[in-house]
Amino acid sequence: MLGQYYAGSNFEQLKLTRSDSTVNFDWGGGSPDSALATDLFSVRWSGSVIANSSETYTFYTKSDDGIRLWVNGQLLINNWTEHALTEDQGTITLVAGQKYDIRLEYYENFGGAIVQLLWSSPTQAKDIIPQSNFLLPDVTAPTASTDLASITQLGDRDYRFSVTYRDATAVKRSTIGDDNLVVTGPNNYAQTAKVVNLSQDATGGILVATYSIDAPGGLWDEADTGIYFLNLQANQVSDIDRNFIPAGALGTFRVDFAPPTAQVNGLAPIVAGGNDYRFAVTYRDNLAVKQSSLYEALLVTGPNNTTIPVQWLSFRRDRDAETITATYRILAPGGSWDMADSGNYAIVLQPQTLSDLDRNFTSPGTLANFSVDFLPPTVQLDPLAAVSAGSTSYQFTVTYRDATGVSRTTLGDRNIVVTGPQGDLQPAKLISVSSATDGSPLVATYRWDAPGGTWDEADSGQYWLNLQANQVSDVLGNRVGAIALGALQVDLTAPTATLKLLTSAIELGTQDYSFAVTYRDASGILLSSIENQDITVTGPNNFTQLANVVSIVPSPDNKVVTGIYRITAPAGLWNAAAVGTYNIRINPQQVSDRQNNFVAAATIGSFVFAAPPTPPPVDPTDFSQWVVDWSRQWLNQRSSELPTAGQSLNSWLTNVVMAQPLTAADRVAWSFWLTTIPLEPSALASDFVAAWLKATALPNPGLDGGSVNGLP
Incomplete structure (x- = not known):
């Protein structure tokens, strides 16, 4: 039994604590210990008692003076008075082998001091309760332990964890509840954990409680990152002897969704002839980088898909930490750096290597590039x-x-x-x-x-x-x-332009006219500047037309370039209405040399379209008959080529009459009729044919006629 000895008859001042094997003391007129006076002291014994048999036991006390006895929480004896040696008793039913709390309180006033504790039962003779049936009281509180996992998955609503309580006797189950633990964390987070499950072993010496807390914002996310503390509250969890686990931190867990980052520090240039290359990488994590993940995290790739192993050299901080700087090196591919090693290199983070303590792995990829370069720009x-x-x-x-x-x-x-x-x-x-x-x-x-x-x-x-x-x-x-x-x-000298006429005369009835312009420049003509906007041709009856480029003939160095240009005859046909002089003019800012100097705008020449020649002198009577005969013959042979309704004179002459080679007789006849019957180019061909038939007195184009000898 545990004996606690006090000065004063009502436990005023604790003077001594000791283990007493039994309660069987007769101190007479003395005291239990020199620390106590011979009178006015009190003693409290506590512990457990174990019955040998399952039956009703009678507990006895002999005391001088006051005495009280509790067994299993029941007050069996209560004689808290000053008295001479007196025996008191009380009964209770006990189960063999089971522990029962027992507490005996005694005080001595004056005179003799005696106190004894005995028991008896149907199978047990009355006797002092021996040491073998007592146990010292349990004054050791239970222990609490936990193994907390980190939160690394986004989106969960709560966090569950288990706490294992252990006690040499038994953890008191009723003390496990929602007020045991408070979890604190970043951003002033504080929440009482709720019990969601409770298990125990057969003896009650181990209880495993599962608790739950809610995520700060409803769901665990990046805003909740940090370290959380699990705090046991005071006077919450105890054993059956009411020994409470002291308040304190049971452990921590981390909320961590972000992997570490890696940054290559400033890279120095590679020196020719050196045998290696060294660089440093700084790793950072919001909680802690796992140092052991850094040794083989890197690889260097080089030209032609070569790979170079990276050797770890040192850490600036030799432990897991929020920031760790590691120094590495690679060996020169050929033993020393030289021109053969020129090219681009990359420092590459390998997959599933760099991580924090919660195994959040950093994605692989290139961290930095460097070049081996001994060549100038x-x-x-x-x-x-x-x-x-x-x-x-x-x-x-x-x-x-x-x-x-x-x-x-x-x-x-x-x-x-x-x-x-x-x-x-x-x-x-x-x-x-x-x-x-x-x-x-x-x-x-x-x-x-x-x-x-x-x-x-x-x-x-x-x-x-x-x-x-x-x-x-x-x-x-x-x-x-x-x-x-x-x-x-x-070259600030402008190119020159010279006109060259390609024919001496324009043939009557043709549709266009071509001419050549030769450009000269010391630095060379810009060929792309020769185009359809270069030259304007003007003539009689307000004729104005841009000449189209037909072809370009350059010299090898482009210093002399000839452009062939073409215009369409007025109204589409060279005839009597088109007679006159035509001027050819270079337009401004058109043709240039390679230095952007333009040919000056100017008239560079002209050409003349003369009146059709007069037929040779012929006797009027004979010529008139010949023209009529020629007309009859032409109409008889080519009646299918007469104009269609609404066809213009110009279209008919161009596409039908002049589409076939002309004999000398044809040229004389057509020259006569085109001169004799002057019409505007826009006139209808039917008007011309009507005038022609009227002049020849031919009734219709279907008359049969004999052959007509052609004029020489």
Whole structure:
């Protein structure tokens, strides 16, 4: 039994605690211990009692002075008075082998001090209860443990976890409830966990309670990320001896949906001749990066699909943490870095490697790229535009390219020098660059001033653009040597145009007319500028028509180019109404050379369409009869070719009459009739035929006629 000894007759001041094997004391006029006076002290014994048989037991006390006894919570003896040695008793039914709480309280006032505890039963003689039937009271509280899993799946509404309670005697089941635990977390989250299930082993020494809490916003999502604490509340869970588990944190769990991130720190350039390349990667996670996942997380790929193993060297922080920086290296493919290793390389994160403590894996992919480059940038002079007469300067662009990037700061006013026709030198001024930072390609715009203030014919000639040595470099310091970029031909003299007539005369009854214009220029004619808008032909009766280009005949260097042009006859047919002079004029801003100099607008020549020739002199009587006979013969042989209703004279003459070769007699006859019967080109062919029949007195076109000898 556990004995607690107090000064004072009513447990005023605890002086001593000890284990007493039985309660069988006669202190007489003395005291239990030197710590106590001989009078006015009190003692409380507690523990458990175990019956040997299942039957009714009588408990006895002998005391001087006050005494009280409880067994299994029942007050069996209560003689809390000052008295001489007195025996008291009480009965209770007990089950063999079962533990029952027992508490005995005693006080000594003055005089002798005696206290004894005995029992008896039908099978047990009255005697002092021996040590073998007592157990010390249970003063050890139960333990609580839990194994909390992290929340890594979005969308769940609650979180369930189990707590295992253990006690050497038994956990008191009724103390497990909804007030046991409070879960706290980020954003001032605090929620009491609810019991959803409770199990126990056969002895009651282990109880497993399953609790549940609700997600802060109804569903677990990224906003709930963080660490949550499981806190046991005070005076909640106890054993059957009312030993409560102290308040405190039982454990933590994490809410974590985001995998770690990986960022390659600034990459240094690779030095030729070195045997390896080192770089650092910083990994971050909102809770903690799993350090062991970093050793084999990376691979480097290179030119021609080669792969290079990555060797881990060190950690800046040698443990799981929110931020870990790891240093790695790769070995040069051929033992040392040289030109053979040139190309682009990528630092690649491998799949299912990098993770946080909750096994959220980072998606694989390229983290960074670097290049092995021992070559300087390439330089390209972009196409040069023509110089405009009267302008004060000339601008041009140069494109720089490099595998690792062109250094922006190396582009400036000293890059390029222009050498003129007389050997004069002038630096080109940098006007702008396509980007304010290093990169590739970079397009730089330069300018130099006209030699005499403005560009004119005196400045004609060739200008050389020369990149100066060691001016432009890439970001690794590979510098470009001197380069002759190209030459600009300045030509401010306009091309000339010369007319050439292709025929001496226009044949009566034809439909069009062609002529040639030859263009000449020292720098070459721009062929694309020769088109249908170049030339306008004007003539009698307000005739105006743009000439169409039929063909272009250039010389090998395009310095001499002949264009063949064609116009359509007025009203579609060269006849008596079209007689007159026709002027050929170059239109402004049409034909140019390669330098954008245009042929001056001007009339470059003309041609004449003369009146049809007069038939040779013939005796009037004989000629008139011959014309009538010719007409009868033509109408008889070609009556199927007479005009259709509404057909124009021009259409009929063009498509029917003149569609076949003409004999000398035909030419004389048609010249006579077209001159004798003048009609407007828009007249109907039927009008012409009616006048023709009237003049010949032929009744209809179906008359039979004999052959008519042709005139020579």
